[in-house]
Every structure is written in C-alpha cells, then in structure tokens.
Amino acid sequence: MITQVLKPDAAAYDLASRLLRAGELVAFPTETVYGLGADALNAQAVLRIFEAKNRPADNPLIVHIWDASQLDALCEPSPTARRLMDAFWPGPLTLLCRKKTTVPNAVTAGLDTVGMRMPSHPVAREMLRRAGVPVAAPSANRSSRPSPTTAAHVYEDMQGRIPLILDGGACDYGVESTVLDASGDVPVILRPGAVTREMVRELLGACEVADSVMRPLREGEAAPSPGMRHKHYAPRGRLTVYRGPADRVAAAINRAYDASEGRTVILALSPHLDRYQGRDTMSMGESLLEAAQRLFSCLREADARGYDRLLAEAVSEQSVGLAVMNRLARAAAFDVEDV
Ligand code: AMP
Numbered sequence: 289m290i291t292q293v294l295k296p297d298a299a300a301y302d303l304a305s306r307l308l309r310a311g312e313l314v315a316f317p318t319e320t321v322y323g324l325g326a327d328a329l330n331a332q333a334v335l336r337i338f339e340a341k342n343r344p345a346d347n348p349l350i351v352h353i354w355d356a357s358q359l360d361a362l363c364e365p366s367p368t369a370r371r372l373m374d375a376f377w378p379g380p381l382t383l384l385c386r387k388k389t390t391v392p393n394a395v396t397a398g399l400d401t402v403g404m405r406m407p408s409h410p411v412a413r414e415m416l417r418r419a420g421v422p423v424a425a426p427s428a429n430r431s432s433r434p435s436p437t438t439a440a441h442v443y444e445d446m447q448g449r450i451p452l453i454l455d456g457g458a459c460d461y462g463v464e465s466t467v468l469d470a471s472g473d474v475p476v477i478l479r480p481g482a483v484t485r486e487m488v489r490e491l492l493g494a495c496e497v498a499d500s501v502m503r504p505l506r507e508g509e510a511a512p513s514p515g516m517r518h519k520h521y522a523p524r525g526r527l528t529v530y531r532g533p534a535d536r537v538a539a540a541i542n543r544a545y546d547a548s549e550g551r552t553v554i555l556a557l558s559p560h561l562d563r564y565q566g567r568d569t570m571s572m573g574e575s576l577l578e579a580a581q582r583l584f585s586c587l588r589e590a591d592a593r594g595y596d597r598l599l600a601e602a603v604s605e606q607s608v609g610l611a612v613m614n615r616l617a618r619a620a621a622f623d624v625e626d627v
C-alpha cells in the first residue's frame with residue numbers, strides 16, 4: 289500500500305472522508321498528537337486500527353466527534369461529564385461515558401464505557417465534519433513507540449500500512465488528551481494531559497488523580513485506564529529519569545553520564561543545559577508546556593541519532609508537568625531515581 293501524505297486542502301479532505309466511509313484508515317493531526325482514525329461504527333474498520341498499530345485488543349480507543357449533537361447516538365454522559373464538556377470542549381479532554389449498543393465492542397475493548405473527545409484542531413474538525421461519522425482513533429504510532437507529534441513521525445511508523453496521512457504540521461500540546469472518569473461524585477483523572485487537575489478543580493471544586501498514574505500497576509491489579517497496563521512511549525535506548533533538588537539531579541546525571549559506555553544523551557530543560565557542559569544534551573524547552581510539546585519528538589530524535597542511553601531530568605508534577613512525568617516515567621519503564 290502506498291501511503292500518501294497530503295496537506296489538508298479540499299481534495300485531501302474529500303479523499304479522507306471517502307476513505308473513512310469506505311472503512312479505511314486515515315491519520316490526522318489533533319491539538320494533542322496525531323490520531324489514527326476509522327469509522328467508529330464500523331467494527332471491521334476499527335479492527336484495522338489494531339492491526340496497523342499492532343495494538344493489544346484489550347486497549348480501548350477514543351471516539352472523536354465534531355459536534356455535541358453526535359453524543360446522543362453513542363453514549364450517556366453523566367451530568368458532571370456534561371459540565372466538563374461545556375467547559376473544555378473542543379479541547380484535549382476525553383470523558384468516559386456509558387456507551388450505547390451502537391458503539392462496537394471492538395472500540396471499547398469490551399468495556400461498558402466509551403472515551404469521548406471533541407478535538408479543537410481545525411484539520412481534525414473539518415475532517416470529522418466532512419466524514420459525517422464518529423471516528424475512533426488512538427495515537428497514530430506503532431504500539432509501544434512514542435506518540436507522533438508530526439506527520440513525519442506518523443510516516444515513520446505507518447508507511448505502507450495506511451493509505452493517507454493529513455499533514456497539519458506539529459501538534460500544539462504534544463501529549464495525549466486527559467482521560468477523565470466523571471461517573472462518580474469526584475471526577476478522577478486516569479491519564480493526565482493538558483486539561484489539568486488544577487483546571488478541573490477550579491471548575492468543579494474537586495478532582496482526584498488515579499494513583500496508578502505515577503507508578504507501575506501491581507501484579508494482578510486492574511488498570512483504571514487500560515493503556516496504562518502496556519509498555520508505552522519507549523525509545524529504543526534505555527531511559528532513566530532523575531528526580532530531586534536541581535543540583536543533586538545534575539550531579540547524579542553527570543555521574544551516570546561519565547560512567548556510561550556507548551552513546552549517551554541528557555534530556556534537560558534549556559535553562560539547565562549549562563550544568564551538563566561538555567556532554568551530549570537535548571533541550572526539552574523552557575517551560576512545562578514546551579516540555580510536553582517536545583517530549584515525544586526528543587525521544588524519537590534520540591533514536592534517530594543512535595543514542596542507546598538516555599538520562600532525563602524529572603520536571604515538576606504541577607499542571608501539565610504531571611502529564612510530562614507520566615509519559616517520561618512510562619517511557620523509562622518506571623526507572624525513576626530519587627536523588
Ligand atoms: P491512546 O490515546 O492511543 O493512548 O489510546 C486511548 C487511551 O484512552 C487508552 O489507552 C486508554 O488508556 C484510554 N481509554 C479509552 N477508552 C477508555 C475507557 N472506556 N476506559 C478507560 N480508559 C479508556
């Protein structure tokens with residue numbers, strides 16, 4: 289199969305909606321990461337996503353809509369979910385809602401809830417509007433690889449496996465949507481993202497974060513968000529994250545760097561780079577938002593440059609920093625050292 293990469297003009301949107309309606313896959317940009325979409329109401333099409341990604345069948349997909357009028361046919365949002373939709377949609381927030389029977393089990397991996405999201409990215413919105421069907425989409429990477437934040441990343445992973453990638457440039461947030469369970473009294477974040485705990489608290493007065501967000505699941509423990517069970521976001525090189533006071537982190541990273549054999553690189557916020565002089569470094573940017581935006585492309589670039597050892601500074605777990613740390617810790621298979 290030839291994979292076309294097209295700028296989103298009228299002809300490209302037209303092709304995308306024809307493909308989606310015919311049960312084929314289309315990769316598209318969103319404000320979080322690139323998604324790999326299929327008609328959410330077509331179980332055969334949905335299965336193709338799992339095949340193309342090599343994704344375990346027990347990992348559910350998120351259903352993307354462009355208009356709230358599509359909700360009723362698909363799910364029953366709780367009153368709290370409705371409030372969150374009003375406040376944060378369109379945007380990087382996925383809400384778990386009780387699913388209706390119209391949604392195939394392949395989408396939800398057999399769960400009775402479905403993750404619903406209305407993206408704000410203009411290309412995603414236009415594609416969804418023209419397709420006229422809800423679109424099930426996980427991130428457009430091969431399973432376990434870092435999520436794609438550019439069309440080139442998608443091409444790297446999906447070349448020959450899908451017919452079309454819509455190229456909308458680099459994604460704004462760079463980390464996947466916040467996944468939130470609003471079925472109970474207190475909303476619970478199952479996967480942190482750019483809609484933060486602080487923002488939800490401000491709106492509703494309360495918001496918890498599932499404690500499995502920052503630690504590996506225990507043997508036999510049920511995953512509140514199934515994606516958390518799987519190896520995730522991993523670069524090919526071995527990654528360790530160092531957490532603690534900045535000067536101790538720098539000292540520990542420099543010691544590990546100097547003792548390491550093979551090709552090693554340090555991932556740090558740019559204001560800290562001078563602590564690692566004379567060593568290979570990559571900048572995660574100036575701020576937590578930039579770190580979110582750049583994290584996955586840093587991991588892919590470290591692979592492309594042939595590094596087999598990565599040493600990363602932890603970032604603050606405040607606001608979007610929690611999303612960055614959640615992805616970093618998973619990419620490191622929880623090799624996080626407190627120093
Ligand atoms: P991705 O955005 O590629 O990471 O895939 C979607 C992720 O959303 C999954 O890995 C799950 O962690 C989460 N998710 C989707 N639907 C549900 C659901 N019904 N219940 C819990 N988590 C979900």
Ligand code: MG
Pocket residue numbers: 426427435
């Ligand atoms: Mg993913």
